[in-house]
Amino acid sequence: MKDFKGEVAKKLFDLNIGLELEEIMLAVEIPTDSKMGDYAFPCFKLAKALRKAPPIIAAELAEKLVGDSLFLKVENVNAYVNFFIDKKVLLQEVLSETLSKKENFGKSDLGQGKKVLVEFSSPNIMKPFHIGHIRTTVIGNSVYKIMAALGYDTVRINHLGDYGTQFGKMIVAFRKWGSREVVEKSPIKEMNTLYVKFHEEVETDPSLDDEARAVFKALEDGSPEEFALWKWFRDESLKEFERVYEMLDIEFDSYAGESFYSDKMPAALETMISKGILKDSEGAKVVDLEEYNLGTALIQKKDGSTLYSTRDVAAAIYRKETYDFYKNLYIVGSQQNLHFAQWKKIVELMGYEWANDCVHIPFGMVALSEGTMSTRKGRVVYLEDVLNGAVEKTKEIILEKKVNTEAIDQSAKEIGIGAVIFQELSNNMIKDYVFDWNKVLNFEGETGPYVQYTHARACSVLRNADMALTADVDYSFLTGDSAYELTKLIYAYPAVVIEAGEKYEPSIITRHIVDVAQGFNRFYHDEHILVENEAEKKAKILLVYAAKTTIANGLALLGIHAPEKM
RNA sequence: GUUUCCGUAGCUCAGCAGGAUAGAGCGACCGCCUCCUAAGCGGUAGGUCGGAGGUUCGACUCCUCUCGGGAACACCA
Numbered sequence: 272m273k274d275f276k277g278e279v280a281k282k283l284f285d286l287n288i289g290l291e292l293e294e295i296m297l298a299v300e301i302p303t304d305s306k307m308g309d310y311a312f313p314c315f316k317l318a319k320a321l322r323k324a325p326p327i328i329a330a331e332l333a334e335k336l337v338g339d340s341l342f343l344k345v346e347n348v349n350a351y352v353n354f355f356i357d358k359k360v361l362l363q364e365v366l367s368e369t370l371s372k373k374e375n376f377g378k379s380d381l382g383q384g385k386k387v388l389v390e391f392s393s394p395n396i397m398k399p400f401h402i403g404h405i406r407t408t409v410i411g412n413s414v415y416k417i418m419a420a421l422g423y424d425t426v427r428i429n430h431l432g433d434y435g436t437q438f439g440k441m442i443v444a445f446r447k448w449g450s451r452e453v454v455e456k457s458p459i460k461e462m463n464t465l466y467v468k469f470h471e472e473v474e475t476d477p478s479l480d481d482e483a484r485a486v487f488k489a490l491e492d493g494s495p496e497e498f499a500l501w502k503w504f505r506d507e508s509l510k511e512f513e514r515v516y517e518m519l520d521i522e523f524d525s526y527a528g529e530s531f532y533s534d535k536m537p538a539a540l541e542t543m544i545s546k547g548i549l550k551d552s553e554g555a556k557v558v559d560l561e562e563y564n565l566g567t568a569l570i571q572k573k574d575g576s577t578l579y580s581t582r583d584v585a586a587a588i589y590r591k592e593t594y595d596f597y598k599n600l601y602i603v604g605s606q607q608n609l610h611f612a613q614w615k616k617i618v619e620l621m622g623y624e625w626a627n628d629c630v631h632i633p634f635g636m637v638a639l640s641e642g643t644m645s646t647r648k649g650r651v652v653y654l655e656d657v658l659n660g661a662v663e664k665t666k667e668i669i670l671e672k673k674v675n676t677e678a679i680d681q682s683a684k685e686i687g688i689g690a691v692i693f694q695e696l697s698n699n700m701i702k703d704y705v706f707d708w709n710k711v712l713n714f715e716g717e718t719g720p721y722v723q724y725t726h727a728r729a730c731s732v733l734r735n736a737d738m739a740l741t742a743d744v745d746y747s748f749l750t751g752d753s754a755y756e757l758t759k760l761i762y763a764y765p766a767v768v769i770e771a772g773e774k775y776e777p778s779i780i781t782r783h784i785v786d787v788a789q790g791f792n793r794f795y796h797d798e799h800i801l802v803e804n805e806a807e808k809k810a811k812i813l814l815v816y817a818a819k820t821t822i823a824n825g826l827a828l829l830g831i832h833a834p835e836k837m
Numbered sequence: 838g839u840u841u842c843c844g845u846a847g848c849u850c851a852g853c854a855g856g857a858u859a860g861a862g863c864g865a866c867c868g869c870c871u872c873c874u875a876a877g878c879g880g881u882a883g884g885u886c887g888g889a890g891g892u893u894c895g896a897c898u899c900c901u902c903u904c905g906g907g908a909a910c911a912c913c914a
Contacts, residue, residue: 303857313856315894325894350894351857395914435914484912529914555912564840572912579914608841609909635842636907643907668876675874686876698850702843703907709863710849714876716862717850724876732873770853782851785861796869796878815873837876 272368272765275361278341279310279354286335289320305756308344308353309361315350325350358755359746365762366749367742369817377768377824382423385597388590389415389425392521393528393603395432396508397441397462400515402652402706403637403644409695410634411602412521412830413777420828421772426594430586431528433505435579437466439487442500443479444469458507488576491533505530518658518688520830527586535585536577539621543570548620558617568613583614584621591625598628600775605633605701632775635703652706662687664712665720675836685832686720693719696777696829717785722822723834725788729819730835732800736812748810753797757790758814761821768828777829784825791818 280295290298295312302311314328321328329347336345336352344355369376391411394404411427419425444465445454454461473479490497509526516522540556543549548558554573560566570581590599601611611631619626638644644651665687669679694711698704714720749755764783771779800811823833 297854298856300856301853303859307857311857313895315856318894349857432914437913440913552911557911566840566910569911574912576912578912604908605842606908607914610914612841633842638907672874672876674876702850704849707849713863716876718862718876720876721862724874728874728877735873766853778851779853782861785851789861792877793879795873799873801873837874 272762273360273364275341275356275762276310279312282336282339282341283312283332283352286332288317288332290316302351302353305759307348307351308346309356309759310354312352312354313350314352358750361762362746362749362755362758363742365758366744366746366813366817369761369820370740370742370813373820374824374827376820377765377828378420378422379765379769380422381769381772382418382421382597385423386594387418387423387425387598387600388428388594388596389418389600389602390428390430391415391602392516392523393430393432394512395437396505396512396528397437397459397466399459399463399651400512400654401644402654402657405654405657405691405695406634406637406700407602407604408516408519408521409692409830410632410700410777412519413696413780413828414600414602414632414775416828416830417768417772417777417780420768423597426525426596427523428525428527428590429523431505431509431526431530433501434529434533434582436484436487436576438490438501438504439483439485440469440479441466441504442486442490442497443483445500445504454504454507458504459511462504462508484572484574484576488574491576501530515655515658518655518684519692520688520832529579529582529586532582532585532589533577535589536581539581539585539588540571542621543617546621548617558613558620560613560616563616565609565613565616568617570617580610580614580617583610584617587614587618587629588623591623596625596628598630601629601631603631603633605635607631608633630775632700634700638703638705640705640707657711658688658691660708661691661711665690665714668714669837678836682834682837685834686714686723686837689723689826689831690714690719692829692831693722693781696781699778700776719831720837722784722788722826723831724837725791726819726822726826726833727835727837728795729791729815729822732795732815733812733819736801736808736815738809738812740813740816741809742813744810744813745806746810748807749814751798753790753794754811754814757787757794757818760787760790761817764821764825771828780825780828784822787818787821787825791815791822794818 276299280292280299283295284292299310299312302308314325317328318325326349329350329352333345333347333352341357342354343357346353389411392408394400415425415427441462448468449465469479486497490501543558549556549570550559555569556571558568558570560568568580569578571577587599590596615626615629618629639650639652641650662683665683666679669676669683675682691711767779767783771777800815802808826833
């Protein structure tokens, strides 16, 4: 597809205005008001060198470019040169491209031959999946899809929280108060109950904590009884998580969690020692990072057992050796900013120059209106309940509207769960937010169902058109405002995917497909599509197809289905 | 206390590596289904972009300070 901005920049560059092509590229912008043109070039920066007032420069440049075949019109307004691309050229470029690329429209091969690891979801396997876990899970899945669309080789890693002192606690609690039957019946619920019980009991009996630490040490040292129990807890929990992942349609390539790295830590510790960064402190081993303003990182406890920082270091090394990654991404909450900063610095101090290819992608917290979520205090909203709630609500709406009721279960699932995912991926991920049922169950406006509805609407038009698609149409039928604006939004889509990939920010795509949906609905409202005139109809359904395809492709990158009917 | 993130309309948020009169959605009010799906479309009301300085031809955007809120800060993950 033609790079119109690039072409504009090149034309300006050829006029020898004293700026490098790159500088011009950065300066060329899209006017706030489309009545000002498709692209604009502000001339303020040229004033000094040319010793002329910016508006005069703009006028002169505009005059030189008038008549160029790429443009319908070039004019100056104050200090700006405004470019109006020949609408038919742009329409043809964009619409023929979408028709030939189809589901590949927006994909590229930027990342060809490069491997990107995406670590996400990574639940603690004894704790229920609550609404707080949805972020890493859904964002991670989308980041993975975006990277894959950009041509990178991807590996999805679920770094399960399946190790640590907590398992010592779990084993102690299970031996004291638990039973196999209850755990098997409802694993996570029971484990959580036992875990909570442990914390209650430890209030009156602090020795339980020491006991738990000792048990974890035994586990880490390879004691068979502890290992068997631990393995069993892990297997039972995983079964439950699989259920949620299936609802969300999410898969992983690796479930190598913390435990996987237990035997890889001694080597990492050795390297730290040989680099002289590991120090003794109060009986424990630490890396002093004060000079980098990162405090002190605890690497090994005084009883010799390890912490998750240690495991993360060992994991990074293992991943570099195994995958030789180009980027190693961690979709983990912003609460862990310090931990990741320390960890990265340690990897760097260990002499690994690839430390900079490890990127922590933080996101904000989810809270409830009553306060931060706390499983122990019963202040928690389970993810499964949210998903089921959204599906139920969708069913009610479908029954109320009496549309497409034959496939109600499938539709309700796609729309309800899509609504939850979409909501999650709507905002900049760094922002904290408060979970609100009303918001999740609102299906109007900038929501997943709105975008899906628009897609279904477009599909319906195409069905009713009953006409083969071709790019060989008379584009002059599509020069109306709403048709042209919609086309420009479609044109921007591939660049939006690239930007989302560079910034690891799925919401950029979410926002854009909302814009495309709005653009389509406006066009749908302003113009009658299935008109008598065959030539006009042929052109219009091509645009409908392009909009539909863009929306579907965008939704796919978010991990959301695009129903053909709803 | 230190570090860090956030602070834009009543509410939830966009705002492209500073640029032309700050944009959506929800909520409120008013319109639009004899016409391709009204989960839709249009209109009205609503903002000194937390505050103060600074850099710049130009600042919501960059810098400094400040106020408010969240988070992290050694034997948990």
